[in-house]
Structure formats: structure tokens, C-alpha cells
Amino acid sequence: MATASQRKTLVARAVRAKARAYAPYSRFRVGAAILADDGTIIDGCNVENSSYSLTICAERNAVFQAAAKGKTRLRAIAIASDDPEFLPPCGACRQVLSEFNPAMEIILTTRDGRTKLTSLARLFPMPADLKKLARPRSIKRK
């Protein structure tokens, strides 16, 4: 659980990260900020590409940057966009977030500053999780 103060900071960081979005095609800016267990906050923004399918969401950008810094124990994420409604993470981002904490807190915020607290467990109750599957220890080859 993030504290009320940490949530407020996460929202401010997500809004700040949104300003750095690279979205020349959609003009739809998104920012995210993730809180690691050690208190570190890592930002991310959406980064679009001329080859549209290579675009990365703010949430995954933040998670990958966190992992690159050795932060894989993630507690909470705030997500900010220019939309007047709350923007929940897309399916791909939900799966990626669940890798690092299937119960992660999610703080959604609108362009007007309204916030909504939810959780990944609520938004994505049944992720694919190889850690929970029975797998053979080795694959025998002919």
C-alpha cells in the first residue's frame, strides 16, 4: 500500500511525465509513475512510432525502466492522460504490471485532477502466470 502522501506524489509525477509524451500522431499524451517497494519513483510516458505497432504505453515504459534500474518489487502506479475520464491501463499493460505485482495499487487521474484508487487484482483478476504453472524441468530431445 502506498501512503496518501506517496499517492499524491505519484499523481504529480504521472502528470509531469505526461508532458514528456512523444505522441505526434495521436496527440494523446499519457504519463505514468510507479512506486517501488524501496520508495523509488520511476516515470514513463507513451512513445509513439511511425510504425504504429511499435508504440509503447506509458505504463509499460515505466515498468521497463523500473526493471532496468533493478526495481522489480512494485507497489503502486499512477496514470494520467489528457482525457476528462479515467484512463485505465490497456490489456497488454495489465499483463506486464501483473508480472511484478498482481495486486498493485492503481491510481487513475483525469485531466481535471480527479483521482480514483483501484487495483490490478480488480482490473485484471486472472493473469497469465508461468510461475504458477507446472512445467517440465527439462525438454527431452530425440
Ligand SMILES: [Zn+2]
Ligand atoms: Zn498499455
